[in-house]
Amino acid sequence: MAVTSNWCRCTSCHAGYGWKDRHFDFAPEKIDCLVCHDTTGTYKKFPTDCGYPPLKDKLFAGKKLFKAVNLSYVAQHVGRTSRESCGKCHFYSGGGDGVKRGDLDSTLRAPSRELDVHMDAEGLNFTCATCHTTVAHEIDGRHYDTPAPGARRFALPKDDGHRVRCESCHGRRPHRAEKKLISLKHLKLNDHTDRLACQTCHIPFYGRGLPTNIYWDWSTAGRFKNGKPIVEKGPLGRPIYHTKKGTLKWGKNLVPEYHWYNGTMRYLLAGEPLRLNAKGQVLLIAPAGEPDDPQSRIFPFKPHYGRQPFDPVKRTMVIPKLFGNKGSGAFWTEYDWQKAVTAGMTEAGLPFSGKVAFIETVHYIPLSHMIPPKEKALKCAECHVRQGGRMEKITGIYIPGRDSFLWVDRIGIFICVLTLFLVTVHGLFRMVMSLKRR
């Protein structure tokens, strides 16, 4: 879905105040300093107020109380960012705790070593900004089609404070033996860094904190029971049907999908011609990268599958208006996709044929967080295996144990077995002849 036409709901996570339509005035005083710099944990933005915090006690969705924020108290207790402050938005992306990312959720507030070896509340106790180094409010990370800053090596003074990559601290040959001078194991592990991202072995599973959403079918949204909205919870404690959202599937401790990745993602925007994968799913957000690109690495992803509205005539993705008042066409008040898409596309200024159908989509999410201790990293044979390995679908490289030269093996085995057979016959014949002689 999209921010456009759903402003005040989505911009409740904007570090600013009052972004309620495309014409937001990006004036300096509209910046929300407190959402990042609050150290009291009392500053929360109201979920539907375009980024404003509640100034008096307020109920969200008639249930959840948001207490009035004491601005003076918060202002007098500002400080550095923390897992708590970043997490206020980033743990909840996708509309709830752990929904979107699979590697970020509220369990990272005070994680165990097992969950995140760096953020371990009783150990290294990293904050987000320990790695997402920030210079003059510019926070390091991947920015859409631009990879995270820095090179794949130790961060040096010349890197001007950028230290966001694993290699920034661990170097490009990161494995080393504690005591031995030379360790075959560590030498071989280091050899892998030319083709594998650190994340590939060191994030063996995702969704390790809370369940994460893996499938979202919007087409079933809008059903009611006796005129009342339905929220049906599944075994993981998350809704498997929700009138506003549709049918949802959740997962925990999931195996990532692996792809070549150069550190950038490719985006399909509403109104652009569809890009489909081999299964006929629309690639909304997909990794870019090629095996023969020296900057690309094999990288773990959470695939998020969806079924969502598109324009079957123009064959483009559409933006439905979900959030809004009655009469605005918003789906969550009128439950009519036709109206919702018309309203959304009008606001986005994009052409729409007037027809709505649903199409399967996929959105890849790169995994970089929740790194368990090194003992939990993948072992050799999880990839170096003929079939069913983690790298089974990776193309463009020869993986020992997975790959072979079929005809060399066939001819080699044939010749050896034939020879074995012939020498056996030869030997038996010798035995027969010598018995005869007796």
Next chain:
Amino acid sequence: MGGWILLALLLMVSSVWSGQISSGERSYFKPPASTADHSKFESLKKDFKTPEEVTKACLSCHNKAGEQFGGTLHYTWTWKGKDGRLLGKSWVINNF
């Protein structure tokens, strides 16, 4: 052959040495103590009525922060793509 083995051994040893960086002292990542106690600033000892007033008070001292932050993704939700397309949270779509 012999020279080749020697070269391999040298490479192994040098690679081990180049990896010798002492494991991070845990205290290294503790943020340094703050140089200011914000509860002591007169400009913050006010009964703020709107959050914008707080921002103005912040910017009265941190007079470059507005310009700095105003250009970042966290504020603009817009990223000018290399191919000229507008990306960023307020332009892209997903399936959530």
Next chain:
Amino acid sequence: MKEKIFLYPRFERFWHWTQAFLIVLLLLSGFEIHGSLRIWGFEKAYYLHVYCAAGLLILTAFSIFWHLTTGSWRHYWPVKEKIPQICYYYAVGIFRREAHPFEKRPDQKLNPLQRIVYLFLKIFLYPLQFVTGGMLFLYKWWPKLGIKATFSGTVYWHLLGAYAFLLFFILHIYLTTTTRPWYNHIRAMVLGWEEVEVR
């Protein structure tokens, strides 16, 4: 009439059996890395393969020294005589209890066919496996060493070499039994003394 002759000095016997042991382990662990076998698991097979290869490399270095300094390399110098007779012997004569056309002597321990096969092993197969194996082990350093090759191409040649070794292994073991009594050659390689017919 039979006579005992001393064929294999202590180093040669040590060299032979250590080499045999290492090659068996290299074949097993190599084919496990290749994905054809399952014995120790990939990781252990990899370590075993590298350790055995390093062991074989050192052993080979010593044996080259030995062959050069003692002059034993002469045993591998190829000769043309009697090759058809030897082939005839293994195809027909052996079943008729005919005598082996080649006479073993301390100054010519290897028959012409052995000379060709062992020489091929020494000047082609060993270097092939050491070079391709070493390259695979050090593939991260190719740019620094100025090597231009593909990983899969190197694996291809290493694999061909492995099958050649396996083939040699099968034939070699069988041929050691083609004597009377069948363990005569093997005993000689253990003790150094071999019983030969004196003609």
